[in-house]
Amino acid sequence: MRETSAMRVAAVIVAAGRGERAGGGIPKQFRRIAGRTVIGWSIRAFADANVEPIVVVAAPDRLPEPEDRNAGVIVVPGGETRTASVRNGLAALAARPPDVVLIHDAARPGLRAEMVRALVAQLNAGALAAAPSLPLSDALKRVDETGRLLGEHDRSSLLRVQTPQAFAYSLIWRAYGLVGGRAFDDDLAVARAAGAEATLIPGDPRLMKLTFPEDFPIMEAILGGHRAARVGTGFDAHRFGAGDHVTLCGVRIAHDKGLLGHSDADVGWHALVDAILGAIGAGDIGQHFPPSDPQWAGADSELFLRHAAKLVGERSGRIVHVDVTLICERPKVAPYREAMRARTAEVLALPPDRVSVKATTTERLGFLGREEGLAAQAAATVEMPA
Numbered sequence: 286m287r288e289t290s291a292m293r294v295a296a297v298i299v300a301a302g303r304g305e306r307a308g309g310g311i312p313k314q315f316r317r318i319a320g321r322t323v324i325g326w327s328i329r330a331f332a333d334a335n336v337e338p339i340v341v342v343a344a345p346d347r348l349p350e351p352e353d354r355n356a357g358v359i360v361v362p363g364g365e366t367r368t369a370s371v372r373n374g375l376a377a378l379a380a381r382p383p384d385v386v387l388i389h390d391a392a393r394p395g396l397r398a399e400m401v402r403a404l405v406a407q408l409n410a411g412a413l414a415a416a417p418s419l420p421l422s423d424a425l426k427r428v429d430e431t432g433r434l435l436g437e438h439d440r441s442s443l444l445r446v447q448t449p450q451a452f453a454y455s456l457i458w459r460a461y462g463l464v465g466g467r468a469f470d471d472d473l474a475v476a477r478a479a480g481a482e483a484t485l486i487p488g489d490p491r492l493m494k495l496t497f498p499e500d501f502p503i504m505e506a507i508l509g510g511h512r513a514a515r516v517g518t519g520f521d522a523h524r525f526g527a528g529d530h531v532t533l534c535g536v537r538i539a540h541d542k543g544l545l546g547h548s549d550a551d552v553g554w555h556a557l558v559d560a561i562l563g564a565i566g567a568g569d570i571g572q573h574f575p576p577s578d579p580q581w582a583g584a585d586s587e588l589f590l591r592h593a594a595k596l597v598g599e600r601s602g603r604i605v606h607v608d609v610t611l612i613c614e615r616p617k618v619a620p621y622r623e624a625m626r627a628r629t630a631e632v633l634a635l636p637p638d639r640v641s642v643k644a645t646t647t648e649r650l651g652f653l654g655r656e657e658g659l660a661a662q663a664a665a666t667v668e669m670p671a
């Protein structure tokens with residue numbers, strides 16, 4: 286048995302389909318699920334298993350995002366059918382043939398490196414073709430074209446076959462040469478038409494093919510499970526000075542004093558910005574918007590909050606919940622609480638039930654009790670790729 290490391294293993298990911306059944310505006314393989322493109326999940330799994338090159342077969346008018354075209358990825362044009370697209374992918378490898386090629390649907394983002402290794406191990410052990418498969422669990426019925434029930438179909442002799450399907454490259458390339466221009470459902474069928482036997486290994490329900498609109502939330506739940514929640518906290522205080530209003534969580538409140546600070550001194554949002562930055566480990570508000578920088582004088586804190594939210598998005602994170610506590614004797618916050626909540630939710634593009642704004646006093650103790658200043662603390666829960 287040869288060492289895996291000694292085998293050259295390449296992949297062909299077919300991504301030239303239009304995803305008509307899935308709808309959704311752009312082809313399903315380029316939509317985002319749990320912070321990554323659908324095809325990006327498979328590219329990552331192959332790369333994790335040291336597969337190289339990864340040939341992505343795509344329609345010339347719909348190429349993968351730059352983030353999915355890193356080192357090791359080659360993009361070639363697709364064909365009219367899946368079979369034609371695979372053929373183009375295999376052809377791109379012909380000049381420097383690998384030992385093994387894994388052929389995979391871009392529409393199956395639940396691929397993991399372990400599955401790649403398990404398939405390659407079969408070829409290492411002498412198989413010429415290997416694929417993951419699962420039994421059927423639902424009852425099967427035959428129907429006519431109108432959907433009228435005709436009878437039962439025995440499921441005991443049936444299996445569902447997934448991708449990736451692994452082949453000795455020389456075998457599958459020869460098989461594609463033999464079958465001519467016919468279209469097949471998968472590549473095992475091509476190999477079989479050329480007389481090759483396949484080894485089936487246990488499949489993975491996560492490898493389901495995104496086909497219909499309702500498949501997307503299911504996959505989002507499966508892949509989103511690989512995310513971890515992080516909590517960040519923030520605190521801010523500003524001194525009272527002359528003025529006629531304060532701005533708290535984006536809401537202007539008439540008051541007999543104002544808050545001093547380089548921007549609009551919105552302590553609620555400043556604490557919240559620090560909480561969000563804390564959750565993603567991105568420093569603090571002063572680092573992003575130095576108080577010494579005149580461009581932030583009198584700035585609307587909405588700018589800071591939007592910036593923090595943008596940084597979360599850039600890291601493929603998602604703000605799950607935020608909670609702000611304002612600490613002061615006066616002004617009374619209660620009448621403005623709902624407005625603050627709505628404004629914060631609006632800026633963060635969150636439903637209002639994921640935003641909490643609370644208030645408390647310090648029972649007249651300390652600088653807050655003496656109304657020398659106003660303080661706020663905040664917590665932000667952010668979900669990030671694990």
Ligand code: CTP
Binds near residue numbers: 300304366389496
């Ligand atoms: N595919 C391809 N070239 C084609 C047709 C399909 O590369 N001419 C790819 C798809 O991008 C997908 C895989 O083959 O990754 C499986 O095909 P399917 O699930 O049928 O995807 P679509 O053809 O895109 O979807 P639909 O049939 O709903 O239009």
Ligand code: MG
Binds near residue numbers: 302
């Ligand atoms: Mg199709």
